[in-house]
Amino acid sequence: MASRASATSRLMSMTASWKLSCASARHRKVSRRRPLLAPVESAACALGRSKRSPSVVWSASTCEALGDGEKLIVLLRDGRKLLGTLCSFDQFANVVLQGACERVIVGEQYCDVPLGLYVIRGENVVLIGELDREKDELPAHMTCVSEAEIRKAEKAEREARDLKGTMRKRMEFLDFD
Amino acid sequence: LFFSYFKELVGKEVTVELKNDLAIRGTLHSVDQYLNIKLENTRVVDQDKYPHMLSVRNCFIRGSVVRYVLLPQDGVDIDILHDATRREARGG
Numbered sequence: 001m002a003s004r005a006s007a008t009s010r011l012m013s014m015t016a017s018w019k020l021s022c023a024s025a026r027h028r029k030v031s032r033r034r035p036l037l038a039p040v041e042s043a044a045c046a047l048g049r050s051k052r053s054p055s056v057v058w059s060a061s062t063c064e065a066l067g068d069g070e071k072l073i074v075l076l077r078d079g080r081k082l083l084g085t086l087c088s089f090d091q092f093a094n095v096v097l098q099g100a101c102e103r104v105i106v107g108e109q110y111c112d113v114p115l116g117l118y119v120i121r122g123e124n125v126v127l128i129g130e131l132d133r134e135k136d137e138l139p140a141h142m143t144c145v146s147e148a149e150i151r152k153a154e155k156a157e158r159e160a161r162d163l164k165g166t167m168r169k170r171m172e173f174l175d176f177d
Numbered sequence: 178l179f180f181s182y183f184k185e186l187v188g189k190e191v192t193v194e195l196k197n198d199l200a201i202r203g204t205l206h207s208v209d210q211y212l213n214i215k216l217e218n219t220r221v222v223d224q225d226k227y228p229h230m231l232s233v234r235n236c237f238i239r240g241s242v243v244r245y246v247l248l249p250q251d252g253v254d255i256d257i258l259h260d261a262t263r264r265e266a267r268g269g
Contacts, residue, residue: 073233079197081229093239105229126197126242129233
């Protein structure tokens with residue numbers, strides 16, 4: 001317990017100093033930022049949230065051999081899709097994305113919400129896909145809408161899905177054919 | 178055991194079904210000790226349901242989100258796999 005608290009405070013201080021250096025480093029090139037990010041990820045591992053030892057080397061076969069700086073789409077467990085350029089990653093699939101934006105798709109509508117620099121914890125990552133630079137991945141019939149509209153549409157879709165779920169549960173309870 | 182089994186399957190065409198019901202077909206490029214999978218030439222089985230995946234050609238799938246991996250019919254020697262798993266179960 002005590003060690004976890006000290007590790008947490010270590011991480012907090014590291015994160016705070018990293019945030020400061022990141023803010024000042026915003027105008028610098030990406031390559032210089034990488035050494036600053038490594039301590040955060042290894043500290044996160046040291047908290048022991050995963051059973052694997054942090055000294056396990058990221059297997060060469062699963063390295064993002066495409067090279068860092070690739071435009072990626074990251075699917076998360078809660079269904080979110082984040083696009084961005086790969087800054088760095090580690091053996092737990094923790095990912096640092098630069099220029100991240102969330103692509104929300106509801107039916108025919110879509111919207112890109114710009115987010116900036118994102119650190120994603122590996123356990124929430126479902127899939128990391130390499131985006132073809134030239135192609136725009138959306139089919140032509142999709143329309144771009146503003147953030148407020150897409151949030152409303154998303155909420156409506158979620159409510160409809162929840163309602164369908166509860167109604168089905170009620171039907172099953174009544175053994176309705 | 179399965180890590181070595183997947184290593185032998187590298188280069189074969191497989192379909193990976195994830196826990197979020199997304200099914201992806203692709204050529205197995207590599208696998209690691211956590212059974213994370215790297216696929217090349219990926220295409221989603223039901224494209225219209227997942228428009229965001231249209232231009233993804235190579236992807237990395239975290240091992241913990243895989244529900245199952247559909248193997249090519251000719252790529253599997255069932256008896257050898259049966260024997261190996263039986264031996265593993267007995268010994269492990």
